[in-house]
Amino acid sequence: MRKTLYLKFVLAYFIFAVFAFIAVTMFVPSMTREQLVREKAESLYAEATLISENYASGLYTSEISLEEVKTQLDSLAVYLNSVIRIINPSGRLVLDTDNPINVEDAVIIENFDPTITKGSYYTVDKFFGQYQNNVLSVFAPITSDYKVKGYVVINHEMSAIETSCNNILNISYITLVITILLSVIILIFFTEMVYAPLTKITYATEQYASGNMHYEFQVDSDDEMGYLAACLNYMASEIARGEDDQKKFVANVSHDFRSPLTSIHGYLEAMLDGTIPPELHEKYLNIVLNETERLTKLTNSLLTLNNLNTKGMLLDKTDFDINQVIRRVAATFEGSCRQKNIAIEVILTGEKMYVNADKGKIEQVLYNLTDNAIKFSHQNSVIKIETTEKKNKLFISVKDAGIGIPKEDQKLIWDRFYKSDLSRGKDKKGTGLGLSIVKEIINSHDEHINVISTEGAGSEFIFSLPQSSINEEEDDPV
Numbered sequence: 001m002r003k004t005l006y007l008k009f010v011l012a013y014f015i016f017a018v019f020a021f022i023a024v025t026m027f028v029p030s031m032t033r034e035q036l037v038r039e040k041a042e043s044l045y046a047e048a049t050l051i052s053e054n055y056a057s058g059l060y061t062s063e064i065s066l067e068e069v070k071t072q073l074d075s076l077a078v079y080l081n082s083v084i085r086i087i088n089p090s091g092r093l094v095l096d097t098d099n100p101i102n103v104e105d106a107v108i109i110e111n112f113d114p115t116i117t118k119g120s121y122y123t124v125d126k127f128f129g130q131y132q133n134n135v136l137s138v139f140a141p142i143t144s145d146y147k148v149k150g151y152v153v154i155n156h157e158m159s160a161i162e163t164s165c166n167n168i169l170n171i172s173y174i175t176l177v178i179t180i181l182l183s184v185i186i187l188i189f190f191t192e193m194v195y196a197p198l199t200k201i202t203y204a205t206e207q208y209a210s211g212n213m214h215y216e217f218q219v220d221s222d223d224e225m226g227y228l229a230a231c232l233n234y235m236a237s238e239i240a241r242g243e244d245d246q247k248k249f250v251a252n253v254s255h256d257f258r259s260p261l262t263s264i265h266g267y268l269e270a271m272l273d274g275t276i277p278p279e280l281h282e283k284y285l286n287i288v289l290n291e292t293e294r295l296t297k298l299t300n301s302l303l304t305l306n307n308l309n310t311k312g313m314l315l316d317k318t319d320f321d322i323n324q325v326i327r328r329v330a331a332t333f334e335g336s337c338r339q340k341n342i343a344i345e346v347i348l349t350g351e352k353m354y355v356n357a358d359k360g361k362i363e364q365v366l367y368n369l370t371d372n373a374i375k376f377s378h379q380n381s382v383i384k385i386e387t388t389e390k391k392n393k394l395f396i397s398v399k400d401a402g403i404g405i406p407k408e409d410q411k412l413i414w415d416r417f418y419k420s421d422l423s424r425g426k427d428k429k430g431t432g433l434g435l436s437i438v439k440e441i442i443n444s445h446d447e448h449i450n451v452i453s454t455e456g457a458g459s460e461f462i463f464s465l466p467q468s469s470i471n472e473e474e475d476d477p478v
């Protein structure tokens with residue numbers, strides 16, 4: 001593809017050069033020659049008419065002598081570089097600036113016929129056989145008493161016109177050669193600005209097509225080519241990043257599935273071959289049960305994340321009372337709170353507070369945040385779930401006085417499968433997917449979630465939701 005594009009352009013260049021050459025050599029000479037002949041004929045005809053009116057007609061009315069006219073016309077003929085003749089309609093030569101006056105021996109121009117011009121006022125021929133080569137002849141009639149008495153004929157050698165024609169043509173040929181040479185600049189520009197970057201881009205796309213998404217290249221121009229190259233580079237780096245993420249994701253998933261499966265397999269095998277005595281079966285079956293719960297949780301989280309991504313986050317937004325949802329979620333955790341002697345304190349704005357969001361998904365957000373708060377809280381502590389109104393937003397905070405999150409981990413907790421080292425001891429069942437689900441849900445609502453945490457002191461997760469207009473209607477006194 002690369003070679004043909006360049007060849008095509010070079011071919012186009014040569015076609016241009018050949019056609020320009022043909023056009024200039026074929027049409028320009030004849031057009032220039034015609035134009036020069038016409039111009040010369042026009043100026044000579046004007047002279048001939050002047051001679052006819054000023055001198056020749058006087059000659060026929062005997063107002064002026066033949067010698068006098070000859071003297072005048074001789075010098076004019078030299079000036080015009082032509083031969084001036086006065087000829088009778090019968091063809092008899094009255095006066096000829098090329099020859100002296102000879103009254104006795106009259107010269108007759110055989111077959112003299114002024115209508116030979118056929119409606120025009122000039123001809124290009126051998127002038128009734130008087131010349132070896134073609135001459136330009138203009139005819140101006142001499143009239144007296146409404147009769148044509150004779151003709152003023154000016155003959156001009158064509159070789160003189162040819163010389164000026166050739167001079168003009170030489171200039172055209174030089175211009176043509178300069179134009180063709182200068183257009184090589186376009187070829188150079190094309191090579192530098194289009195062909196060379198395109199070669200780089202094509203090579204890069206070949207690399208990408210063969211799977212080398214990490215290939216990097218640079219086109220240093222800020223035109224469309226540069227932009228295309230930058231876009232391609234960006235696209236490839238994004239795909240490469242996506243591939244890396246996917247590899248990491250699969251590695252994480254496999255790892256998280258393998259460890260519970262290995263322990264389940266190990267315990268069951270040990271129970272079957274008698275390594276674990278029957279009286280300890282219950283203890284180990286409980287561990288196996290725990291591991292299966294972990295696997296179920298992991299599978300459910302993966303399915304939730306997958307649904308969030310594939311559906312492009314189709315939200316089923318409704319106006320609902322968030323206070324009721326918060327209370328219900330808090331109640332769900334009564335059992336686990338009792339085990340750790342944790343109290344959940346719920347501080348809500350108003351009896352009812354309507355928000356506009358996807359109820360099911362927000363419930364999941366609250367569930368994940370409260371679950372984390374309990375998991376990472378110390379025994380006998382308090383978890384606060386609080387709502388605050390600001391402008392048209394409602395801010396919901398889930399705050400614990402637990403282990404906290406190290407500063408360097410705070411950005412990473414939103415990543416899939418991320419679990420801080422600090423939390424591993426506290427939470428063996430964790431999947432590292434809970435907060436990425438939370439973030440996806442909140443972002444899809446075009447809202448924000450933040451964490452404020454101090455290691456060893458506790459964490460607070462705050463997210464916003466848009467308030468519903470139902471709140472204003474309820475506030476309005478009826």
Ligand code: ADP
Pocket residue numbers: 368372373376400402403404405413418419420421422423424427429430431432433434435436458459
């Ligand atoms: P997991 O299911 O493992 O809890 P999450 O995505 O919900 O996964 O959380 C990721 C990590 O963020 C946790 O492993 C923990 O290190 C940290 N984390 C989340 N919530 C809290 C919290 N309330 N207190 C301390 N650390 C937290």
